[in-house]
Amino acid sequence: MKFSTTVVRAGISPDPTTGAIVPPIYETATYTLEEVGKNKGFDYTRSSNPTRALLEKNLAAIEGGKYGVAFASGMSSVDAVMRLLSAGDHVVSGDDIYGGVSRLFDRILSRYELSFTYVDTSQPENIVKAIRPNTKMIWVETPTNPLLKITDVEAVSKIAKEHNLLFGIDPTFATPYLLRPLEWDVDLVVHSTTKYLSGHNLLIGGIVITNNQDLHEKLKFMQKSVGAVPSPFDCWLTLVGVKTLPLRMERHCSNAMAVAQFLDNHPKVEKVIYPGLPGHPQHEVARRQMKDFGGMISFELKGDIESGITLMNNVKLCSLAESLGAVETLITHPVTMTHTEVPKEVRLKRGLTDSLVRLSVGIEDVEDIIADLEQALGKVK
Numbered sequence: 001m002k003f004s005t006t007v008v009r010a011g012i013s014p015d016p017t018t019g020a021i022v023p024p025i026y027e028t029a030t031y032t033l034e035e036v037g038k039n040k041g042f043d044y045t046r047s048s049n050p051t052r053a054l055l056e057k058n059l060a061a062i063e064g065g066k067y068g069v070a071f072a073s074g075m076s077s078v079d080a081v082m083r084l085l086s087a088g089d090h091v092v093s094g095d096d097i098y099g100g101v102s103r104l105f106d107r108i109l110s111r112y113e114l115s116f117t118y119v120d121t122s123q124p125e126n127i128v129k130a131i132r133p134n135t136k137m138i139w140v141e142t143p144t145n146p147l148l149k150i151t152d153v154e155a156v157s158k159i160a161k162e163h164n165l166l167f168g169i170d171p172t173f174a175t176p177y178l179l180r181p182l183e184w185d186v187d188l189v190v191h192s193t194t195k196y197l198s199g200h201n202l203l204i205g206g207i208v209i210t211n212n213q214d215l216h217e218k219l220k221f222m223q224k225s226v227g228a229v230p231s232p233f234d235c236w237l238t239l240v241g242v243k244t245l246p247l248r249m250e251r252h253c254s255n256a257m258a259v260a261q262f263l264d265n266h267p268k269v270e271k272v273i274y275p276g277l278p279g280h281p282q283h284e285v286a287r288r289q290m291k292d293f294g295g296m297i298s299f300e301l302k303g304d305i306e307s308g309i310t311l312m313n314n315v316k317l318c319s320l321a322e323s324l325g326a327v328e329t330l331i332t333h334p335v336t337m338t339h340t341e342v343p344k345e346v347r348l349k350r351g352l353t354d355s356l357v358r359l360s361v362g363i364e365d366v367e368d369i370i371a372d373l374e375q376a377l378g379k380v381k
């Protein structure tokens with residue numbers, strides 16, 4: 001099956017009792033046994049649930065993988081992946097990763113004797129230099145948040161194999177429509193399904209996909225033992241949302257390209273970061289490994305923090321909100337919203353300036369998005 005067929009059909013067959021084309025929501029905590037020792041494959045919803053099982057099958061197929069394990073959030077999915085490690089293990093991680101993930105690493109998992117070294121993985125040799133005798137995993141986000149750095153997945157996968165390390169990747173910004181990490185033998189793919197996969201700002205969820213049976217069994221064990229499971233209703237909403245993934249992504253990408261070009265020519269804009277622009281430092285890698293360049297744009301305004309705040313307070317169509325990857329265009333000011341915990345020196349060193357703005361370009365008519373940005377930029381001094 002081709003990609004667009006897989007997203008609509010994979011794992012889904014008519015409900016055996018009624019023929020319903022949309023699978024029912026099995027909103028149940030437990031299942032009655034026919035007799036002692038005899039159930040129909042389900043015993044308790046923390047361990048397994050038919051709606052969740054369908055979602056896991058469907059998302060694994062969309063990713064081109066064998067096994068999917070669904071969690072209550074992107075964060076609990078990353079947490080489950082890290083729990084594959086043991087006290088004393090070391091991880092080489094990207095430096096420009098989702099704020100919640102670095103908080104999990106530095107403030108929680110580090111207390112359980114896992115250690116993390118952060119490097120710019122857009123230069124894969126930085127990873128090699130950071131490998132220690134106790135390194136067990138390489139952790140990469142691509143594109144990164146919010147600086148949209150791109151990592152060469154094939155190159156990092158080779159490094160992981162050479163050093164016998166697990167390679168985990170979070171391509172939430174790319175989605176399986178744009179990037180196919182399993183084709184380069186990545187061990188673990190994590191998505192926050194909150195974003196493009198469900199796509200409608202309706203829910204929080206996550207998935208881990210792997211081709212490795214042993215890792216799959218460990219993750220299933222973690223899922224039932226820790227219990228960070230998504231509700232059947234949220235699984236169902238994700239199953240419905242994902243069916244339009246290719247259509248939405250096409251529009252996200254074409255809208256983002258037009259918005260990036262508009263911003264790139266605007267006198268109040270200092271710099272636009274979009275992997276689709278030829279000036280992006282990893283434009284060639286992005287072009288080679290991704291189908292298109294995605295729906296996320298970051299840009300710096302001329303001026304200081306006030307410029308950013310003025311823009312935020314004057315947009316009308318773009319919603320001033322955290323999160324990304326849904327049908328509505330969202331605008332975020334990392335310094336005052338998502339990255340308030342990062343010390344200023346660290347922030348500036350990473351390129352996260354006071355006037356940096358992140359845009360999750362939605363699927364509205366692109367002329368309306370541009371008109372809104374244009375009028376709000378007009379208010380910036």
Ligand SMILES: *Cc1c(COP(=O)(O)O)cnc(C)c1O
Nearest residue numbers: 073074075098172192194204205
């Ligand atoms: C949102 C996000 C997460 C966390 O996912 P939640 O569903 O919010 O828990 C992790 N990684 C990336 C890249 C994200 O965008």
